[in-house]
Amino acid sequence: MPDVSALSVTHVPGPLLQAPVDLVAFVTYGDPTKDSIFKSADQALGGVLADVAKSESFEGKIGQSITVHTHGRIPARRVVVVGGGVRGEFTNPAVRDLAATVTQAAAKASATTLAFLIPQLGANREAQLLQHVAEGVHLGSYKFGRYLTGDEHKKPPTLRSFGIVTDPAPKAGKKPSATQQKAFTVAVTRGETIAAAINHARDLINEPAAVITPSALAADALAIAKKHKGSVTATILDAKKCAELGMGMFLAVGQGSAQESKFIHLTYKPAKKPKKRIAFIGKGVTFDSGGYSLKPSQSMEDMKVDMSGAAAVISAMDAIATLGADVEVHAVAACCENLVSGQAYKLGDVLTSMDGTTVEINNTDAEGRLTLGDAITYVRTKIQPDEMFDFATLTGACMVALGPYTAGVMSDHEALLKTWMNASERTGEDMWRLPLNGRLREQLKSPIADMRNTGDRFGGAITAGLFLKTFAKDTPWVHVDIAGPASVSSARPSQPKGGTGFAVATIVEYATRR
Ligand code: BES
Numbered sequence: 001m002p003d004v005s006a007l008s009v010t011h012v013p014g015p016l017l018q019a020p021v022d023l024v025a026f027v028t029y030g031d032p033t034k035d036s037i038f039k040s041a042d043q044a045l046g047g048v049l050a051d052v053a054k055s056e057s058f059e060g061k062i063g064q065s066i067t068v069h070t071h072g073r074i075p076a077r078r079v080v081v082v083g084g085g086v087r088g089e090f091t092n093p094a095v096r097d098l099a100a101t102v103t104q105a106a107a108k109a110s111a112t113t114l115a116f117l118i119p120q121l122g123a124n125r126e127a128q129l130l131q132h133v134a135e136g137v138h139l140g141s142y143k144f145g146r147y148l149t150g151d152e153h154k155k156p157p158t159l160r161s162f163g164i165v166t167d168p169a170p171k172a173g174k175k176p177s178a179t180q181q182k183a184f185t186v187a188v189t190r191g192e193t194i195a196a197a198i199n200h201a202r203d204l205i206n207e208p209a210a211v212i213t214p215s216a217l218a219a220d221a222l223a224i225a226k227k228h229k230g231s232v233t234a235t236i237l238d239a240k241k242c243a244e245l246g247m248g249m250f251l252a253v254g255q256g257s258a259q260e261s262k263f264i265h266l267t268y269k270p271a272k273k274p275k276k277r278i279a280f281i282g283k284g285v286t287f288d289s290g291g292y293s294l295k296p297s298q299s300m301e302d303m304k305v306d307m308s309g310a311a312a313v314i315s316a317m318d319a320i321a322t323l324g325a326d327v328e329v330h331a332v333a334a335c336c337e338n339l340v341s342g343q344a345y346k347l348g349d350v351l352t353s354m355d356g357t358t359v360e361i362n363n364t365d366a367e368g369r370l371t372l373g374d375a376i377t378y379v380r381t382k383i384q385p386d387e388m389f390d391f392a393t394l395t396g397a398c399m400v401a402l403g404p405y406t407a408g409v410m411s412d413h414e415a416l417l418k419t420w421m422n423a424s425e426r427t428g429e430d431m432w433r434l435p436l437n438g439r440l441r442e443q444l445k446s447p448i449a450d451m452r453n454t455g456d457r458f459g460g461a462i463t464a465g466l467f468l469k470t471f472a473k474d475t476p477w478v479h480v481d482i483a484g485p486a487s488v489s490s491a492r493p494s495q496p497k498g499g500t501g502f503a504v505a506t507i508v509e510y511a512t513r514r
Pocket residue numbers: 288290306363365366367368393394395396397454455460483484
Protein backbone atom coordinates (compact mmCIF):
# COMPACT_ATOMS: atom_id res chain seq x y z
CA MET A 1 0.00 0.00 0.00
CA PRO A 2 1.50 3.42 -0.87
CA ASP A 3 2.20 5.38 2.27
CA VAL A 4 0.58 8.66 1.33
CA SER A 5 0.88 9.99 4.88
CA ALA A 6 4.71 9.87 4.77
CA LEU A 7 4.65 12.84 2.41
CA SER A 8 2.63 15.86 3.44
CA VAL A 9 1.54 18.87 1.44
CA THR A 10 1.95 22.07 3.45
CA HIS A 11 1.75 25.83 3.09
CA VAL A 12 5.03 27.75 2.89
CA PRO A 13 5.05 31.55 3.11
CA GLY A 14 6.72 33.43 0.25
CA PRO A 15 8.86 34.83 -1.15
CA LEU A 16 9.83 31.62 -2.91
CA LEU A 17 13.55 32.26 -3.22
CA GLN A 18 13.89 32.82 0.55
CA ALA A 19 12.12 29.60 1.56
CA PRO A 20 14.19 27.51 4.01
CA VAL A 21 13.88 24.22 2.09
CA ASP A 22 16.11 21.84 0.09
CA LEU A 23 14.61 22.71 -3.24
CA VAL A 24 12.50 25.47 -4.74
CA ALA A 25 10.40 25.04 -7.88
CA PHE A 26 8.26 27.17 -10.15
CA VAL A 27 6.60 27.11 -13.56
CA THR A 28 7.47 29.20 -16.58
CA TYR A 29 5.34 29.60 -19.68
CA GLY A 30 7.17 29.58 -22.98
CA ASP A 31 10.42 31.57 -23.36
CA PRO A 32 11.87 31.57 -19.80
CA THR A 33 13.93 34.72 -20.30
CA LYS A 34 10.67 36.67 -20.57
CA ASP A 35 9.35 35.31 -17.27
CA SER A 36 9.65 37.53 -14.17
CA ILE A 37 10.18 34.75 -11.60
CA PHE A 38 12.70 33.11 -13.87
CA LYS A 39 14.51 36.40 -14.25
CA SER A 40 14.70 37.04 -10.50
CA ALA A 41 15.85 33.48 -9.79
CA ASP A 42 18.44 33.75 -12.54
CA GLN A 43 19.68 37.00 -11.07
CA ALA A 44 19.93 35.47 -7.59
CA LEU A 45 21.96 32.61 -9.05
CA GLY A 46 24.28 34.87 -11.02
CA GLY A 47 23.03 33.91 -14.46
CA VAL A 48 23.39 30.11 -14.15
CA LEU A 49 19.70 29.44 -14.67
CA ALA A 50 19.61 31.10 -18.09
CA ASP A 51 22.83 29.29 -19.09
CA VAL A 52 21.41 25.88 -18.19
CA ALA A 53 18.07 26.68 -19.85
CA LYS A 54 19.93 27.55 -23.02
CA SER A 55 22.25 24.56 -23.04
CA GLU A 56 19.41 22.15 -22.27
CA SER A 57 17.07 23.82 -24.81
CA PHE A 58 14.51 24.53 -22.08
CA GLU A 59 11.71 26.53 -23.68
CA GLY A 60 9.06 26.39 -20.98
CA LYS A 61 7.08 23.75 -22.86
CA ILE A 62 4.84 21.18 -21.19
CA GLY A 63 6.91 18.16 -20.20
CA GLN A 64 10.21 20.09 -19.95
CA SER A 65 12.11 20.75 -16.74
CA ILE A 66 15.58 21.77 -15.58
CA THR A 67 17.32 21.33 -12.23
CA VAL A 68 20.14 23.68 -11.16
CA HIS A 69 22.50 23.74 -8.15
CA THR A 70 22.41 27.00 -6.19
CA HIS A 71 25.86 26.79 -4.55
CA GLY A 72 24.68 28.66 -1.47
CA ARG A 73 23.37 31.71 -3.31
CA ILE A 74 19.88 31.12 -1.85
CA PRO A 75 18.82 28.95 1.14
CA ALA A 76 17.66 26.08 -1.12
CA ARG A 77 20.29 23.80 -2.65
CA ARG A 78 18.48 23.36 -5.93
CA VAL A 79 16.08 25.18 -8.22
CA VAL A 80 13.69 23.26 -10.44
CA VAL A 81 11.94 25.02 -13.32
CA VAL A 82 9.09 23.22 -15.07
CA GLY A 83 7.56 24.16 -18.38
CA GLY A 84 3.92 25.25 -18.27
CA GLY A 85 3.25 25.66 -21.98
CA VAL A 86 0.89 28.51 -22.80
CA ARG A 87 0.03 30.66 -19.77
CA GLY A 88 -3.45 30.13 -18.37
CA GLU A 89 -4.24 27.33 -20.80
CA PHE A 90 -3.41 24.24 -18.85
CA THR A 91 -5.87 21.51 -18.03
CA ASN A 92 -6.31 19.72 -14.70
CA PRO A 93 -4.26 16.70 -15.81
CA ALA A 94 -1.50 19.13 -16.82
CA VAL A 95 -1.51 20.64 -13.30
CA ARG A 96 -1.23 17.14 -11.82
CA ASP A 97 1.68 16.46 -14.16
CA LEU A 98 3.46 19.70 -13.15
CA ALA A 99 3.24 18.76 -9.46
CA ALA A 100 4.27 15.19 -10.25
CA THR A 101 7.27 16.42 -12.24
CA VAL A 102 8.42 18.59 -9.33
CA THR A 103 7.96 15.66 -6.92
CA GLN A 104 10.01 13.39 -9.15
CA ALA A 105 12.76 16.00 -9.61
CA ALA A 106 12.91 16.35 -5.80
CA ALA A 107 13.15 12.58 -5.39
CA LYS A 108 15.96 12.47 -7.92
CA ALA A 109 17.81 15.19 -5.99
CA SER A 110 17.17 13.35 -2.66
CA ALA A 111 15.49 16.48 -1.27
CA THR A 112 13.43 16.11 1.91
CA THR A 113 11.64 19.45 1.74
CA LEU A 114 10.64 21.72 -1.12
CA ALA A 115 8.70 24.86 -1.91
CA PHE A 116 6.70 25.13 -5.11
CA LEU A 117 5.21 28.40 -6.29
CA ILE A 118 1.82 27.48 -7.69
CA PRO A 119 0.72 29.06 -10.97
CA GLN A 120 -1.12 32.35 -10.38
CA LEU A 121 -4.55 31.75 -11.86
CA GLY A 122 -6.61 34.08 -9.68
CA ALA A 123 -8.44 33.50 -6.41
CA ASN A 124 -11.47 31.78 -7.96
CA ARG A 125 -9.37 28.95 -9.33
CA GLU A 126 -7.03 28.57 -6.37
CA ALA A 127 -8.93 25.86 -4.44
CA GLN A 128 -9.16 23.65 -7.53
CA LEU A 129 -5.54 24.29 -8.35
CA LEU A 130 -4.40 23.37 -4.83
CA GLN A 131 -6.47 20.19 -4.96
CA HIS A 132 -4.97 19.13 -8.28
CA VAL A 133 -1.44 19.95 -7.13
CA ALA A 134 -1.97 17.77 -4.04
CA GLU A 135 -3.31 15.00 -6.27
CA GLY A 136 -0.31 15.29 -8.60
CA VAL A 137 2.15 15.07 -5.71
CA HIS A 138 0.78 11.72 -4.55
CA LEU A 139 -0.10 10.35 -7.99
CA GLY A 140 3.41 11.23 -9.14
CA SER A 141 5.05 9.39 -6.26
CA TYR A 142 3.06 6.21 -6.91
CA LYS A 143 5.10 3.15 -7.72
CA PHE A 144 4.09 -0.49 -7.82
CA GLY A 145 7.33 -1.89 -6.46
CA ARG A 146 6.27 -4.82 -4.32
CA TYR A 147 7.90 -7.44 -6.48
CA LEU A 148 11.12 -5.60 -7.28
CA THR A 149 13.88 -7.07 -5.12
CA GLY A 150 16.85 -4.81 -5.97
CA ASP A 151 18.20 -2.54 -3.20
CA GLU A 152 17.42 0.58 -5.21
CA HIS A 153 13.72 -0.25 -4.88
CA LYS A 154 13.84 -0.67 -1.12
CA LYS A 155 15.03 2.83 -0.28
CA PRO A 156 12.25 4.74 1.46
CA PRO A 157 11.36 7.97 -0.39
CA THR A 158 13.31 10.96 0.93
CA LEU A 159 10.73 13.67 0.29
CA ARG A 160 8.76 14.44 3.47
CA SER A 161 7.08 17.71 2.75
CA PHE A 162 5.87 19.31 -0.43
CA GLY A 163 5.48 22.98 0.44
CA ILE A 164 3.26 25.25 -1.59
CA VAL A 165 3.86 28.97 -1.94
CA THR A 166 0.62 30.67 -2.90
CA ASP A 167 1.75 34.31 -2.88
CA PRO A 168 5.00 35.11 -4.71
CA ALA A 169 5.39 38.55 -3.11
CA PRO A 170 3.68 38.73 0.29
CA LYS A 171 3.79 42.02 2.18
CA ALA A 172 6.34 41.82 5.00
CA GLY A 173 4.89 40.37 8.19
CA LYS A 174 1.52 39.61 6.56
CA LYS A 175 0.23 36.14 7.42
CA PRO A 176 -2.62 34.37 5.61
CA SER A 177 -5.98 34.76 7.36
CA ALA A 178 -7.65 31.91 9.21
CA THR A 179 -10.15 31.60 6.35
CA GLN A 180 -7.35 31.37 3.82
CA GLN A 181 -5.59 28.72 5.91
CA LYS A 182 -8.81 26.75 6.25
CA ALA A 183 -9.44 26.94 2.49
CA PHE A 184 -5.90 25.73 1.84
CA THR A 185 -6.29 22.71 4.14
CA VAL A 186 -9.70 21.78 2.74
CA ALA A 187 -8.47 21.85 -0.86
CA VAL A 188 -5.24 19.98 -0.12
CA THR A 189 -6.95 17.33 2.02
CA ARG A 190 -9.48 16.76 -0.74
CA GLY A 191 -6.69 16.22 -3.26
CA GLU A 192 -4.75 13.92 -0.94
CA THR A 193 -7.84 11.84 -0.16
CA ILE A 194 -8.70 11.41 -3.82
CA ALA A 195 -5.11 10.56 -4.76
CA ALA A 196 -4.95 7.94 -2.00
CA ALA A 197 -8.10 6.30 -3.38
CA ILE A 198 -6.73 6.40 -6.94
CA ASN A 199 -3.43 4.87 -5.80
CA HIS A 200 -5.32 2.19 -3.91
CA ALA A 201 -7.26 1.31 -7.06
CA ARG A 202 -3.95 1.20 -8.95
CA ASP A 203 -2.61 -1.32 -6.45
CA LEU A 204 -5.67 -3.53 -6.82
CA ILE A 205 -5.31 -3.43 -10.62
CA ASN A 206 -1.54 -3.92 -10.71
CA GLU A 207 -1.51 -6.90 -8.35
CA PRO A 208 -1.51 -10.20 -10.24
CA ALA A 209 -4.80 -12.08 -10.64
CA ALA A 210 -3.35 -14.79 -8.41
CA VAL A 211 -3.42 -12.26 -5.56
CA ILE A 212 -6.49 -10.17 -6.37
CA THR A 213 -9.11 -12.89 -6.54
CA PRO A 214 -12.84 -12.24 -6.03
CA SER A 215 -12.34 -13.10 -2.34
CA ALA A 216 -9.43 -10.64 -2.06
CA LEU A 217 -11.60 -7.85 -3.49
CA ALA A 218 -14.31 -8.79 -0.99
CA ALA A 219 -11.76 -8.58 1.83
CA ASP A 220 -10.70 -5.15 0.59
CA ALA A 221 -14.32 -3.96 0.61
CA LEU A 222 -14.77 -5.28 4.15
CA ALA A 223 -11.64 -3.40 5.25
CA ILE A 224 -13.05 -0.15 3.86
CA ALA A 225 -16.31 -0.71 5.75
CA LYS A 226 -14.33 -1.39 8.92
CA LYS A 227 -12.30 1.81 8.45
CA HIS A 228 -15.51 3.83 8.14
CA LYS A 229 -17.57 2.04 10.76
CA GLY A 230 -20.69 4.09 11.32
CA SER A 231 -21.06 5.34 7.75
CA VAL A 232 -20.10 2.39 5.51
CA THR A 233 -21.41 -1.18 5.60
CA ALA A 234 -20.35 -4.13 3.45
CA THR A 235 -22.39 -7.12 2.34
CA ILE A 236 -20.67 -9.98 0.53
CA LEU A 237 -22.90 -12.50 -1.23
CA ASP A 238 -21.31 -15.89 -1.89
CA ALA A 239 -22.13 -18.04 -4.92
CA LYS A 240 -24.90 -19.87 -3.09
CA LYS A 241 -26.66 -16.63 -2.19
CA CYS A 242 -26.26 -15.37 -5.77
CA ALA A 243 -27.84 -18.63 -7.01
CA GLU A 244 -30.79 -18.05 -4.69
CA LEU A 245 -31.21 -14.60 -6.20
CA GLY A 246 -31.19 -16.16 -9.68
CA MET A 247 -27.98 -14.55 -10.98
CA GLY A 248 -27.60 -17.13 -13.75
CA MET A 249 -25.47 -14.94 -16.02
CA PHE A 250 -23.01 -13.83 -13.34
CA LEU A 251 -22.51 -17.33 -11.94
CA ALA A 252 -22.03 -18.93 -15.37
CA VAL A 253 -19.00 -16.73 -16.07
CA GLY A 254 -17.27 -17.77 -12.84
CA GLN A 255 -18.19 -21.44 -12.88
CA GLY A 256 -15.03 -22.50 -14.72
CA SER A 257 -12.78 -21.15 -11.95
CA ALA A 258 -11.62 -22.70 -8.70
CA GLN A 259 -12.01 -19.22 -7.16
CA GLU A 260 -15.47 -18.70 -5.75
CA SER A 261 -17.43 -15.82 -7.27
CA LYS A 262 -18.24 -13.02 -4.83
CA PHE A 263 -20.83 -10.28 -5.09
CA ILE A 264 -19.75 -7.14 -3.25
CA HIS A 265 -22.12 -4.45 -2.01
CA LEU A 266 -20.86 -1.43 -0.06
CA THR A 267 -23.26 1.20 1.29
CA TYR A 268 -22.42 4.72 2.47
CA LYS A 269 -25.08 6.50 4.49
CA PRO A 270 -24.73 10.17 5.41
CA ALA A 271 -25.52 11.27 8.96
CA LYS A 272 -28.45 13.40 7.77
CA LYS A 273 -31.36 12.19 5.65
CA PRO A 274 -29.84 11.58 2.18
CA LYS A 275 -30.90 13.79 -0.71
CA LYS A 276 -30.91 10.82 -3.10
CA ARG A 277 -29.59 7.34 -3.63
CA ILE A 278 -26.84 6.67 -6.18
CA ALA A 279 -25.31 3.34 -7.18
CA PHE A 280 -21.90 2.78 -8.82
CA ILE A 281 -21.40 -0.64 -10.37
CA GLY A 282 -17.95 -1.95 -11.36
CA LYS A 283 -16.96 -4.85 -13.59
CA GLY A 284 -14.97 -7.23 -11.41
CA VAL A 285 -13.56 -9.95 -13.67
CA THR A 286 -10.30 -10.63 -11.83
CA PHE A 287 -8.90 -12.45 -14.86
CA ASP A 288 -10.38 -12.73 -18.35
CA SER A 289 -8.95 -15.60 -20.39
CA GLY A 290 -11.91 -15.31 -22.75
CA GLY A 291 -13.20 -18.71 -21.65
CA TYR A 292 -13.74 -21.22 -24.48
CA SER A 293 -13.71 -18.25 -26.87
CA LEU A 294 -10.11 -18.16 -25.70
CA LYS A 295 -8.09 -14.99 -26.18
CA PRO A 296 -4.76 -15.21 -28.00
CA SER A 297 -1.87 -15.06 -25.50
CA GLN A 298 -0.97 -11.43 -26.27
CA SER A 299 -4.51 -10.19 -25.66
CA MET A 300 -4.69 -12.19 -22.43
CA GLU A 301 -1.41 -10.93 -21.01
CA ASP A 302 -2.90 -7.83 -19.40
CA MET A 303 -6.28 -9.28 -18.43
CA LYS A 304 -5.72 -8.88 -14.69
CA VAL A 305 -6.92 -5.31 -15.37
CA ASP A 306 -10.43 -6.57 -16.08
CA MET A 307 -11.49 -5.71 -12.52
CA SER A 308 -10.60 -2.01 -12.90
CA GLY A 309 -14.26 -0.98 -12.68
CA ALA A 310 -14.65 -2.84 -9.38
CA ALA A 311 -11.37 -1.36 -8.13
CA ALA A 312 -12.65 2.13 -8.96
CA VAL A 313 -16.06 1.88 -7.28
CA ILE A 314 -14.67 0.16 -4.16
CA SER A 315 -11.73 2.57 -3.74
CA ALA A 316 -13.93 5.61 -4.39
CA MET A 317 -16.09 4.63 -1.41
CA ASP A 318 -13.12 5.16 0.89
CA ALA A 319 -12.68 8.75 -0.34
CA ILE A 320 -16.43 9.43 -0.34
CA ALA A 321 -16.73 8.32 3.29
CA THR A 322 -13.66 10.37 4.27
CA LEU A 323 -14.91 13.54 2.55
CA GLY A 324 -18.59 13.00 3.37
CA ALA A 325 -21.53 13.27 0.97
CA ASP A 326 -25.17 14.33 1.32
CA VAL A 327 -26.34 11.40 -0.81
CA GLU A 328 -26.59 7.69 -0.09
CA VAL A 329 -23.96 5.88 -2.15
CA HIS A 330 -23.80 2.21 -3.11
CA ALA A 331 -20.83 0.45 -4.69
CA VAL A 332 -21.55 -2.91 -6.26
CA ALA A 333 -19.24 -5.41 -7.99
CA ALA A 334 -20.02 -8.91 -9.25
CA CYS A 335 -16.56 -10.50 -9.03
CA CYS A 336 -15.39 -13.67 -10.73
CA GLU A 337 -12.75 -15.20 -13.01
CA ASN A 338 -13.42 -16.15 -16.65
CA LEU A 339 -11.47 -19.38 -17.20
CA VAL A 340 -11.63 -22.66 -19.11
CA SER A 341 -12.19 -25.98 -17.35
CA GLY A 342 -14.53 -28.95 -17.30
CA GLN A 343 -16.97 -26.74 -15.39
CA ALA A 344 -16.73 -23.66 -17.58
CA TYR A 345 -19.72 -22.28 -19.46
CA LYS A 346 -19.84 -23.02 -23.17
CA LEU A 347 -20.85 -21.50 -26.45
CA GLY A 348 -24.46 -22.34 -27.15
CA ASP A 349 -25.40 -22.41 -23.46
CA VAL A 350 -28.61 -20.57 -22.62
CA LEU A 351 -28.46 -18.64 -19.35
CA THR A 352 -31.31 -17.23 -17.31
CA SER A 353 -30.55 -13.85 -15.82
CA MET A 354 -31.77 -12.48 -12.51
CA ASP A 355 -34.62 -10.59 -14.24
CA GLY A 356 -35.71 -13.73 -16.13
CA THR A 357 -34.31 -12.77 -19.55
CA THR A 358 -32.75 -15.77 -21.32
CA VAL A 359 -29.43 -15.30 -23.12
CA GLU A 360 -27.77 -17.54 -25.68
CA ILE A 361 -23.99 -17.48 -25.45
CA ASN A 362 -22.29 -17.01 -28.82
CA ASN A 363 -19.02 -15.78 -27.32
CA THR A 364 -17.75 -16.60 -23.81
CA ASP A 365 -15.33 -13.66 -24.08
CA ALA A 366 -18.25 -11.22 -23.92
CA GLU A 367 -18.48 -12.09 -20.23
CA GLY A 368 -18.43 -8.61 -18.70
CA ARG A 369 -21.96 -7.76 -19.85
CA LEU A 370 -23.23 -11.01 -18.29
CA THR A 371 -21.77 -10.18 -14.88
CA LEU A 372 -22.91 -6.56 -15.15
CA GLY A 373 -26.40 -7.45 -16.36
CA ASP A 374 -27.13 -9.32 -13.14
CA ALA A 375 -25.40 -6.64 -11.06
CA ILE A 376 -27.63 -4.02 -12.69
CA THR A 377 -30.75 -6.08 -11.97
CA TYR A 378 -29.65 -6.47 -8.34
CA VAL A 379 -29.11 -2.72 -8.04
CA ARG A 380 -32.36 -1.84 -9.80
CA THR A 381 -34.53 -4.19 -7.75
CA LYS A 382 -32.81 -4.42 -4.35
CA ILE A 383 -31.35 -0.93 -3.99
CA GLN A 384 -33.80 0.96 -6.23
CA PRO A 385 -31.50 3.94 -6.69
CA ASP A 386 -32.44 7.27 -8.21
CA GLU A 387 -29.43 6.97 -10.50
CA MET A 388 -26.97 4.24 -11.40
CA PHE A 389 -23.64 4.18 -13.22
CA ASP A 390 -21.52 1.28 -14.37
CA PHE A 391 -17.77 1.22 -15.08
CA ALA A 392 -16.38 -1.62 -17.12
CA THR A 393 -13.35 -2.64 -19.14
CA LEU A 394 -15.98 -3.92 -21.51
CA THR A 395 -14.91 -3.82 -25.16
CA GLY A 396 -11.83 -3.59 -27.32
CA ALA A 397 -14.20 -1.92 -29.78
CA CYS A 398 -14.41 1.12 -27.50
CA MET A 399 -10.64 1.52 -27.80
CA VAL A 400 -10.88 1.17 -31.58
CA ALA A 401 -13.46 3.97 -31.56
CA LEU A 402 -11.89 6.42 -29.11
CA GLY A 403 -8.25 5.43 -28.67
CA PRO A 404 -6.60 4.16 -25.49
CA TYR A 405 -7.10 7.20 -23.23
CA THR A 406 -10.78 8.02 -23.56
CA ALA A 407 -13.73 6.28 -21.93
CA GLY A 408 -16.91 5.73 -23.94
CA VAL A 409 -20.04 7.01 -22.20
CA MET A 410 -23.50 5.73 -23.15
CA SER A 411 -26.89 6.70 -21.81
CA ASP A 412 -30.38 7.53 -22.98
CA HIS A 413 -30.97 9.79 -19.98
CA GLU A 414 -29.88 13.19 -21.26
CA ALA A 415 -29.98 15.06 -17.94
CA LEU A 416 -28.03 12.43 -16.01
CA LEU A 417 -25.49 12.09 -18.79
CA LYS A 418 -24.94 15.85 -18.78
CA THR A 419 -24.34 16.02 -15.02
CA TRP A 420 -21.91 13.13 -15.31
CA MET A 421 -19.99 14.66 -18.22
CA ASN A 422 -19.77 17.95 -16.32
CA ALA A 423 -18.21 16.13 -13.36
CA SER A 424 -15.69 14.47 -15.69
CA GLU A 425 -14.78 17.85 -17.13
CA ARG A 426 -14.02 19.14 -13.64
CA THR A 427 -11.72 16.20 -12.87
CA GLY A 428 -10.12 16.12 -16.31
CA GLU A 429 -10.83 12.43 -16.84
CA ASP A 430 -11.26 12.01 -20.57
CA MET A 431 -14.73 10.76 -21.52
CA TRP A 432 -16.73 10.93 -24.74
CA ARG A 433 -20.28 10.03 -25.58
CA LEU A 434 -21.17 7.18 -27.94
CA PRO A 435 -24.73 6.80 -29.26
CA LEU A 436 -26.91 3.99 -27.90
CA ASN A 437 -28.35 3.48 -31.37
CA GLY A 438 -31.33 1.15 -30.90
CA ARG A 439 -31.17 -0.11 -34.47
CA LEU A 440 -28.05 -2.11 -33.57
CA ARG A 441 -30.21 -4.20 -31.29
CA GLU A 442 -30.93 -6.45 -34.30
CA GLN A 443 -27.40 -7.85 -33.84
CA LEU A 444 -28.40 -9.30 -30.47
CA LYS A 445 -31.30 -11.43 -31.77
CA SER A 446 -31.21 -15.14 -30.99
CA PRO A 447 -33.37 -17.80 -32.62
CA ILE A 448 -33.65 -19.81 -29.40
CA ALA A 449 -33.46 -17.29 -26.53
CA ASP A 450 -34.58 -13.71 -25.75
CA MET A 451 -31.13 -12.41 -26.73
CA ARG A 452 -27.64 -13.51 -27.54
CA ASN A 453 -24.70 -11.99 -25.74
CA THR A 454 -22.61 -10.78 -28.67
CA GLY A 455 -23.25 -8.75 -31.80
CA ASP A 456 -21.16 -8.74 -34.97
CA ARG A 457 -18.06 -6.75 -35.79
CA PHE A 458 -19.39 -3.21 -36.17
CA GLY A 459 -20.45 -1.07 -33.20
CA GLY A 460 -19.13 -3.50 -30.59
CA ALA A 461 -19.03 -0.93 -27.77
CA ILE A 462 -22.61 0.10 -28.54
CA THR A 463 -24.11 -3.40 -28.76
CA ALA A 464 -22.51 -4.10 -25.36
CA GLY A 465 -24.20 -0.94 -24.06
CA LEU A 466 -27.53 -1.99 -25.58
CA PHE A 467 -27.21 -5.41 -23.94
CA LEU A 468 -26.83 -3.69 -20.54
CA LYS A 469 -29.73 -1.34 -21.23
CA THR A 470 -32.02 -4.43 -21.29
CA PHE A 471 -31.37 -4.83 -17.59
CA ALA A 472 -31.25 -1.15 -16.61
CA LYS A 473 -34.81 -0.72 -17.92
CA ASP A 474 -36.24 2.66 -16.83
CA THR A 475 -33.86 3.42 -13.99
CA PRO A 476 -31.73 6.47 -14.91
CA TRP A 477 -28.44 4.91 -15.93
CA VAL A 478 -25.06 5.79 -17.46
CA HIS A 479 -22.65 3.20 -18.84
CA VAL A 480 -18.92 4.02 -18.92
CA ASP A 481 -16.66 1.72 -20.97
CA ILE A 482 -13.16 2.16 -19.51
CA ALA A 483 -11.37 -0.58 -21.50
CA GLY A 484 -8.85 1.97 -22.78
CA PRO A 485 -8.05 4.35 -19.92
CA ALA A 486 -8.14 1.72 -17.11
CA SER A 487 -4.51 1.00 -17.80
CA VAL A 488 -1.81 2.63 -19.92
CA SER A 489 1.29 1.32 -21.65
CA SER A 490 2.93 4.75 -21.89
CA ALA A 491 3.51 6.84 -18.78
CA ARG A 492 2.99 10.51 -17.97
CA PRO A 493 4.36 12.12 -14.79
CA SER A 494 1.18 11.67 -12.74
CA GLN A 495 0.38 8.31 -14.29
CA PRO A 496 2.96 5.52 -14.45
CA LYS A 497 2.48 2.49 -16.71
CA GLY A 498 -0.13 -0.01 -15.57
CA GLY A 499 -3.43 0.50 -13.76
CA THR A 500 -4.49 4.16 -13.68
CA GLY A 501 -7.37 4.21 -11.21
CA PHE A 502 -9.46 5.84 -13.93
CA ALA A 503 -12.99 6.91 -12.90
CA VAL A 504 -12.21 7.18 -9.17
CA ALA A 505 -11.81 10.97 -9.40
CA THR A 506 -15.08 11.54 -11.28
CA ILE A 507 -17.04 9.13 -9.06
CA VAL A 508 -15.84 10.99 -5.95
CA GLU A 509 -16.46 14.36 -7.59
CA TYR A 510 -19.97 13.33 -8.60
CA ALA A 511 -20.92 11.92 -5.21
CA THR A 512 -19.43 14.63 -3.02
CA ARG A 513 -20.01 17.81 -5.02
CA ARG A 514 -23.31 17.87 -6.80
N1 BES B 1 -12.19 -7.53 -20.97
C1 BES B 1 -12.44 -7.52 -22.36
C2 BES B 1 -12.31 -6.14 -23.00
C3 BES B 1 -10.96 -5.47 -22.94
C4 BES B 1 -10.12 -5.51 -24.03
C5 BES B 1 -10.57 -4.77 -21.83
C6 BES B 1 -8.90 -4.88 -23.98
C7 BES B 1 -9.34 -4.13 -21.78
C8 BES B 1 -8.50 -4.18 -22.86
C9 BES B 1 -13.85 -8.04 -22.64
O1 BES B 1 -14.33 -8.97 -21.75
C10 BES B 1 -13.82 -8.68 -23.98
O2 BES B 1 -13.18 -9.68 -24.10
N2 BES B 1 -14.53 -8.10 -24.93
C11 BES B 1 -14.61 -8.64 -26.23
C12 BES B 1 -16.05 -8.56 -26.67
C13 BES B 1 -16.32 -9.31 -27.93
C14 BES B 1 -16.15 -10.80 -27.70
C15 BES B 1 -17.73 -9.00 -28.36
C16 BES B 1 -13.72 -7.80 -27.14
O3 BES B 1 -13.65 -6.59 -26.96
O4 BES B 1 -13.07 -8.38 -28.00
